[in-house]
Amino acid sequence: MHGNPMPDSYVYVTEEGVTRHYADGSVEALAWEDVVEVRVVTETDSDVLYVLLDREGEGCVVPRSATDATFLARLRYLPDFDLDRLTLASDARHAGVVVVWRSPDPPSALPDLEYD
Template identity: 75%
Template sequence: MHGNSVPDSYVYVTEEGVTRHYADGSVDALAWEDVVEVRVVGDPDVIYILLDREGQGCVVPQAATDTAFLTRLRYLPEFDFDRLGEAVDAARGDYVVVWRSPEPPSPLPDFEYD
Protein backbone atom coordinates (compact mmCIF):
# COMPACT_ATOMS: atom_id res chain seq x y z
CA MET A 1 0.00 0.00 0.00
CA HIS A 2 1.36 3.38 -0.99
CA GLY A 3 0.51 6.39 1.12
CA ASN A 4 1.30 10.02 0.81
CA SER A 5 4.63 10.82 2.39
CA VAL A 6 4.63 13.47 5.09
CA PRO A 7 6.83 16.47 4.22
CA ASP A 8 9.67 17.25 6.62
CA SER A 9 8.26 20.76 6.96
CA TYR A 10 5.70 23.11 5.53
CA VAL A 11 5.43 26.89 5.39
CA TYR A 12 2.47 29.22 5.85
CA VAL A 13 2.68 32.77 4.51
CA THR A 14 0.07 35.28 5.61
CA GLU A 15 -0.23 39.06 5.67
CA GLU A 16 0.96 38.91 9.28
CA GLY A 17 4.06 36.76 8.85
CA VAL A 18 5.76 33.49 7.94
CA THR A 19 5.49 30.25 9.91
CA ARG A 20 7.43 27.04 9.27
CA HIS A 21 6.20 23.81 10.87
CA TYR A 22 8.70 20.94 11.18
CA ALA A 23 7.88 17.23 11.22
CA ASP A 24 9.07 17.00 14.84
CA GLY A 25 6.40 19.51 15.89
CA SER A 26 8.70 22.51 16.31
CA VAL A 27 7.76 25.83 14.74
CA ASP A 28 9.65 28.90 13.51
CA ALA A 29 7.55 32.03 13.08
CA LEU A 30 8.29 35.66 12.31
CA ALA A 31 5.95 38.60 11.83
CA TRP A 32 6.63 40.68 8.72
CA GLU A 33 6.82 43.82 10.84
CA ASP A 34 9.75 42.27 12.76
CA VAL A 35 11.81 41.28 9.70
CA VAL A 36 15.00 43.37 9.50
CA GLU A 37 17.10 41.18 7.19
CA VAL A 38 16.60 38.68 4.37
CA ARG A 39 19.40 36.28 3.44
CA VAL A 40 19.73 33.68 0.70
CA VAL A 41 21.83 30.53 1.10
CA GLY A 42 22.39 27.86 -1.51
CA ASP A 43 24.22 24.55 -1.32
CA PRO A 44 22.72 22.74 -3.12
CA ASP A 45 19.15 23.87 -2.35
CA VAL A 46 18.30 27.54 -1.99
CA ILE A 47 16.83 28.71 1.29
CA TYR A 48 15.67 32.11 2.49
CA ILE A 49 16.42 33.24 6.02
CA LEU A 50 14.31 35.99 7.57
CA LEU A 51 15.76 37.56 10.73
CA ASP A 52 14.53 39.93 13.42
CA ARG A 53 16.61 42.41 15.45
CA GLU A 54 17.58 39.75 18.00
CA GLY A 55 18.84 37.36 15.31
CA GLN A 56 15.86 35.02 15.66
CA GLY A 57 14.29 34.01 12.43
CA CYS A 58 12.48 31.74 10.11
CA VAL A 59 14.20 29.51 7.54
CA VAL A 60 12.17 29.03 4.36
CA PRO A 61 13.30 26.48 1.73
CA GLN A 62 12.81 27.68 -1.83
CA ALA A 63 10.89 24.45 -2.50
CA ALA A 64 8.33 25.55 0.10
CA THR A 65 7.82 29.03 -1.33
CA ASP A 66 5.06 30.11 -3.60
CA THR A 67 3.98 33.36 -5.17
CA ALA A 68 2.51 34.52 -1.83
CA PHE A 69 5.97 34.48 -0.22
CA LEU A 70 7.67 36.29 -3.10
CA THR A 71 4.81 38.76 -3.40
CA ARG A 72 5.02 39.56 0.30
CA LEU A 73 8.76 40.25 0.05
CA ARG A 74 7.86 43.01 -2.42
CA TYR A 75 6.26 44.97 0.45
CA LEU A 76 9.45 45.17 2.46
CA PRO A 77 10.68 48.79 2.16
CA GLU A 78 13.04 49.21 -0.82
CA PHE A 79 13.19 45.45 -1.50
CA ASP A 80 15.11 44.78 -4.74
CA PHE A 81 13.94 41.73 -6.71
CA ASP A 82 16.89 42.01 -9.11
CA ARG A 83 19.27 41.61 -6.16
CA LEU A 84 17.24 38.64 -4.95
CA GLY A 85 17.48 36.95 -8.36
CA GLU A 86 21.24 37.55 -8.52
CA ALA A 87 21.68 36.17 -4.98
CA VAL A 88 19.66 33.04 -5.77
CA ASP A 89 21.82 32.45 -8.87
CA ALA A 90 25.08 33.08 -6.98
CA ALA A 91 24.34 31.52 -3.58
CA ARG A 92 26.79 28.66 -3.17
CA GLY A 93 27.49 27.55 0.39
CA ASP A 94 27.57 30.97 2.02
CA TYR A 95 24.76 33.39 2.66
CA VAL A 96 24.11 36.61 0.75
CA VAL A 97 22.23 39.45 2.42
CA VAL A 98 19.65 40.62 -0.10
CA TRP A 99 17.80 43.11 2.09
CA ARG A 100 18.22 45.00 5.33
CA SER A 101 15.66 47.26 6.89
CA PRO A 102 16.33 50.90 6.04
CA GLU A 103 14.91 51.81 9.45
CA PRO A 104 17.48 52.47 12.18
CA PRO A 105 17.23 50.23 15.24
CA SER A 106 14.74 51.52 17.77
CA PRO A 107 16.41 53.32 20.67
CA LEU A 108 16.59 51.75 24.09
CA PRO A 109 14.05 53.12 26.54
CA ASP A 110 15.22 55.64 29.12
CA PHE A 111 15.57 54.08 32.53
CA GLU A 112 15.26 55.98 35.77
CA TYR A 113 17.68 55.00 38.51
CA ASP A 114 17.15 55.59 42.23
Protein backbone atom coordinates in the same frame (compact mmCIF):
# COMPACT_ATOMS: atom_id res chain seq x y z
CA MET B 1 -0.57 0.89 0.29
CA HIS B 2 2.14 3.37 -0.66
CA GLY B 3 1.54 7.04 -0.16
CA ASN B 4 3.63 10.13 -0.59
CA PRO B 5 6.18 10.57 2.19
CA MET B 6 5.37 13.21 4.78
CA PRO B 7 7.27 16.44 4.02
CA ASP B 8 9.73 17.57 6.69
CA SER B 9 7.96 20.91 7.04
CA TYR B 10 5.10 23.12 5.91
CA VAL B 11 5.37 26.86 5.31
CA TYR B 12 2.42 29.22 5.57
CA VAL B 13 2.59 32.79 4.26
CA THR B 14 -0.12 35.22 5.31
CA GLU B 15 -0.55 38.98 5.41
CA GLU B 16 0.58 38.83 9.04
CA GLY B 17 3.76 36.79 8.61
CA VAL B 18 5.50 33.51 7.81
CA THR B 19 5.22 30.28 9.80
CA ARG B 20 7.13 27.04 9.29
CA HIS B 21 5.90 23.85 10.96
CA TYR B 22 8.44 21.03 11.21
CA ALA B 23 7.61 17.32 11.25
CA ASP B 24 8.90 17.09 14.85
CA GLY B 25 6.24 19.57 15.97
CA SER B 26 8.51 22.61 16.34
CA VAL B 27 7.43 25.91 14.81
CA GLU B 28 9.25 29.02 13.56
CA ALA B 29 7.18 32.13 12.98
CA LEU B 30 7.88 35.77 12.23
CA ALA B 31 5.51 38.67 11.66
CA TRP B 32 6.26 40.77 8.57
CA GLU B 33 6.41 43.90 10.72
CA ASP B 34 9.28 42.34 12.72
CA VAL B 35 11.45 41.38 9.73
CA VAL B 36 14.66 43.44 9.69
CA GLU B 37 16.85 41.26 7.46
CA VAL B 38 16.47 38.76 4.62
CA ARG B 39 19.31 36.37 3.79
CA VAL B 40 19.74 33.81 1.03
CA VAL B 41 21.71 30.71 1.99
CA THR B 42 22.90 28.52 -0.86
CA GLU B 43 24.24 25.11 0.02
CA THR B 44 24.02 23.37 -3.37
CA ASP B 45 22.53 24.23 -6.75
CA SER B 46 19.13 22.97 -5.65
CA ASP B 47 19.29 23.71 -1.92
CA VAL B 48 18.44 27.37 -1.29
CA LEU B 49 17.04 28.78 1.96
CA TYR B 50 15.51 32.18 2.63
CA VAL B 51 16.17 33.33 6.19
CA LEU B 52 13.98 36.07 7.67
CA LEU B 53 15.33 37.61 10.89
CA ASP B 54 14.03 39.96 13.57
CA ARG B 55 16.08 42.41 15.69
CA GLU B 56 17.03 39.69 18.19
CA GLY B 57 18.35 37.38 15.47
CA GLU B 58 15.37 35.03 15.75
CA GLY B 59 13.54 34.16 12.62
CA CYS B 60 12.06 31.78 10.15
CA VAL B 61 13.89 29.65 7.57
CA VAL B 62 11.99 29.07 4.33
CA PRO B 63 13.28 26.54 1.77
CA ARG B 64 12.99 27.70 -1.83
CA SER B 65 10.96 24.55 -2.52
CA ALA B 66 8.29 25.90 -0.14
CA THR B 67 8.04 29.33 -1.73
CA ASP B 68 5.42 30.47 -4.15
CA ALA B 69 4.25 33.69 -5.76
CA THR B 70 2.60 34.76 -2.49
CA PHE B 71 5.91 34.64 -0.58
CA LEU B 72 7.80 36.55 -3.28
CA ALA B 73 5.00 39.10 -3.65
CA ARG B 74 4.95 39.72 0.10
CA LEU B 75 8.73 40.28 0.20
CA ARG B 76 8.24 43.10 -2.30
CA TYR B 77 6.27 45.01 0.35
CA LEU B 78 9.40 45.33 2.49
CA PRO B 79 10.72 48.92 2.05
CA ASP B 80 13.08 49.15 -0.94
CA PHE B 81 13.20 45.37 -1.38
CA ASP B 82 15.04 44.42 -4.59
CA LEU B 83 13.57 41.25 -6.11
CA ASP B 84 16.36 41.15 -8.72
CA ARG B 85 18.98 40.98 -5.95
CA LEU B 86 17.06 38.11 -4.36
CA THR B 87 16.96 36.26 -7.70
CA LEU B 88 20.70 36.71 -8.31
CA ALA B 89 21.56 35.44 -4.84
CA SER B 90 19.17 32.49 -5.20
CA ASP B 91 20.69 31.46 -8.52
CA ALA B 92 24.30 31.55 -7.24
CA ARG B 93 26.26 28.43 -8.13
CA HIS B 94 28.45 28.48 -5.01
CA ALA B 95 27.68 27.87 -1.35
CA GLY B 96 27.36 30.96 0.80
CA VAL B 97 25.20 33.49 2.59
CA VAL B 98 24.08 36.78 1.04
CA VAL B 99 22.16 39.50 2.87
CA VAL B 100 19.70 40.70 0.23
CA TRP B 101 17.78 43.19 2.37
CA ARG B 102 18.07 45.08 5.65
CA SER B 103 15.48 47.33 7.17
CA PRO B 104 16.15 50.99 6.38
CA ASP B 105 14.82 51.87 9.83
CA PRO B 106 17.47 52.19 12.52
CA PRO B 107 17.07 49.94 15.57
CA SER B 108 14.87 51.36 18.27
CA ALA B 109 16.71 53.50 20.76
CA LEU B 110 17.59 52.11 24.13
CA PRO B 111 15.55 53.54 26.98
CA ASP B 112 17.16 56.30 28.98
CA LEU B 113 18.75 54.80 32.05
CA GLU B 114 19.55 56.71 35.18
CA TYR B 115 22.78 55.92 36.95
CA ASP B 116 23.61 56.64 40.58
